[in-house]
Amino acid sequence: MFKKSFTLFLVLFISFSSLAQEKIDYQVMQRIKREGLENSKVMEYLSFLTDIYSPRLAGSNQYREAGKWVVNKLTELGLQNSKMEPFGTLGRGWELKKFYFAMTEPQYMPIIGYPKAWTSGFNGMIEGSPVLMDIKKEEDLQQFKGKLKNAIVFMQGEQEVTTSFETEAKRYTEEDLKNLQMLPEPGGRSPFANRMEEFIARNRLRQSISAFLEQEGAAVTVEPAQGRFGTIFVSSGGSYRKGSPNPIPQVVMAVEHYNRIVRILKQNIPVKLEMEYQANFVDSDSLGYNIIAEIPGTDKKLKDEIVMLGGHFDTWHAGTGATDNSSGCAVALEAVRILKAIGVQPRRTIRIAMWDAEEVGLIGSREYVKNHFFDRDKKEKKPDYDKFSAYFNYDNGTGKIRGIYTQGNEAVASIFEEWLKPFHNLGATTVTVRNTGGTDHQSFDGVGLPGFQFIQDEINYDARTHHSNMDVYDLAMRGDLMQSAVIMAAFVYNAAMRDEKLPRKYFDPNEERPRRPRF
Known part of the structure; x- marks a missing residue:
């Protein structure tokens, strides 16, 4: 009886200790909210990405022209090392x-x-x-x-x-x-x-x-x-x-x-x-391109460590890709704008990424992970693998964030529960250890890196907009995207500022794991 009671006490003590150690700067959270909800540019970004620079099929000239606009916008916002980064041969547009x-x-x-x-x-x-x-x-x-x-x-x-x-x-x-x-x-x-x-x-x-x-x-x-x-x-x-x-x-x-x-x-x-x-x-350019930019870290010990956010940049061609996935790109763009606007000095480097060729097999993000972090074919760990903290992805339509999937990573659950507390009044409350798939966080999760997709309200994503001619600006929801950008900015900030990198789940590089087919 004593042994069971002591064990329960120990578990509770560890749990509450981990919660107590998770520091949240509520003043910064309030500033993020105010900037994102009162001065939002998310719909302006979405209009450019849908009305002007869309559709953006992987390998198309429209994709590359849109990428140049985003690189210029990121530079204008004050991010560094903004570029369209080639990752190798993609094919034809x-x-x-x-x-x-x-x-x-x-x-x-x-x-x-x-x-x-x-x-x-x-x-x-x-x-x-x-x-x-x-x-x-x-x-x-x-x-x-x-x-x-x-x-x-x-x-x-x-x-x-x-x-x-x-x-x-x-x-x-x-x-x-x-x-x-x-x-x-x-x-x-x-x-x-x-x-x-x-x-x-x-x-x-x-x-x-x-x-x-x-x-x-x-x-x-x-x-x-x-x-x-x-x-x-x-x-x-x-x-x-x-x-x-x-x-x-x-x-x-x-x-x-x-x-x-x-x-x-x-x-x-x-x-x-x-x-x-x-x-x-x-056929004029067979390379694939991811869009990358950074807010450099400022901490002497942590500045080389990396926190990432983003979503895929390619779309299908019948609509203008508003909810799949211009919304995710606009949210990520707005999140880094918010962080720059309130003048944060992140301890770790914050890196935004917009991925190529997600729709044909997560190719852009997988090649990026292969080139920078871990080569699954060679089972080769790259130098930045141990410097990586987390990647946060947005790619489930226009719906607001209601929480986050931890992909079976139980160690981060209590951390994310604390991070969500300032946003309970915006409807974001839920942390689940369940997996979700079909998008770019899997490229990170598949090699043992913390990669996460947010839980989003479906709205009419599957019923009306996903891969359809009705995937247009008019069916995007302004308030939902504003809320999402605020929470994305907060999660990225918290990951960049905490003393330790986010904990990882067990990963065996020799274990064969299923891969999404390329089409």
């Missing part, structure tokens, strides 16, 4: 130059549609009747042999479109946040494994269909979008890799327009379509 699509018979209808990135365009206007081809298995292809020369091929049948009676935009409830703090139940087959098997099977069939269409000389393929109400979710149909084959033109169109045409065809009424599609593959 792709730029949409012109697109027009319409039904001309039996009635005229302008069609909402977008080509897939890294697919070929064509010269002039094409006209014709669509061929409906709904393939469920490879054997079904033979019925179309000899019938697809120069055809506009509709790839699926009529799609079900449902009306939702639930609110599209959502915020976390207190119950949701409480559940996030709980670890998921262990055991059972991973849903990811099931999804991966389905993905592999679909991809194999898709490759067979693509090869057949190429062989038969189809002019263009058309697919119904996953979104509703004119929203189109679209990404790539080809590869950024230099030397990859140029696939035939591929277009995604609004499901409501798609279904109308399919229903007309089922009535045996002729349909005529016309389309113009011009696109360029960009």
Whole structure:
């Protein structure tokens, strides 16, 4: 009994001691709040990144032009060593130059549609009747042999479109946040494994269909979008890799327009379509570029240590990348503006990064980590590995910060709980040891470095804006982004000022870890 009581006392003593040692400068926190909430520039930055310098597909000229603007802005704000840093060969870019699509018979209808990135365009206007081809298995292809020369091929049948009676935009409830703090139940087959098997099977069939269409000389393929109400979710149909084959033109169109045409065809009424599609593959510069700048550290002993913040800079092409991820870049830009505006003198160096080619496999951040911190292939630790404290990432849309994922790093949980206390009145309260994925903090976490993504309100990210033509400035939320920039600035400041680097979780460099595929 005594032994158990003493053990419990020891655990509590250590826990409370660690909390007591975590110093928070509440005056600086208040100054960060005041500057970020009263003098915010976050929407100004977002407008430049969306209205003027977007879209920014990896490898495109637009990406590089936008990068120059950010480098100049960071220099203007007083950051040092601002640059577009090449990390090696990326491949080729792709730029949409012109697109027009319409039904001309039996009635005229302008069609909402977008080509897939890294697919070929064509010269002039094409006209014709669509061929409906709904393939469920490879054997079904033979019925179309000899019938697809120069055809506009509709790839699926009529799609079900449902009306939702639930609110599209959502915020976390207190119950949701409480559940996030709980670890998921262990055991059972991973849903990811099931999804991966389905993905592999679909991809194999898709490759067979693509090869057949190429062989038969189809002019263009058309697919119904996953979104509703004119929203189109679209990404790539080809590869950024230099030397990859140029696939035939591929277009995604609004499901409501798609279904109308399919229903007309089922009535045996002729349909005529016309389309113009011009696109360029960009081979002039095959390098990839991350955008980097610093607020140098001032402490003699700690100035060479590094605290990082950022998000990915590349976007998809249908919208202007407002919530994925111009919002994250604007928040990071605003966070360093706040810190410069209030005149902080960080003990450690604060380094902002905006990553290239996240959308095609976290490439920019992974190559940066490989070049500066740890090479996973060679299992080689770089000199800055031991100087690194933390990386804070923002890439889950426009929603405000509600807390932070620790990626299983239990040692930082109590620290982050203290850091969030000044922002409870702004809605940020939750620390969870759960993992979250799909973005650039994983590049750091994957080599044992503390890398974190904030918990953000979803708003309508998955339902409306993520990778869609509706990813635009008007659907970004000013108050949420202002709050996020304030908390980002505070976390970076605290990490830069504390006596010790943030604690790390266990990492075995010899352990094989899954990697996100490159597309």
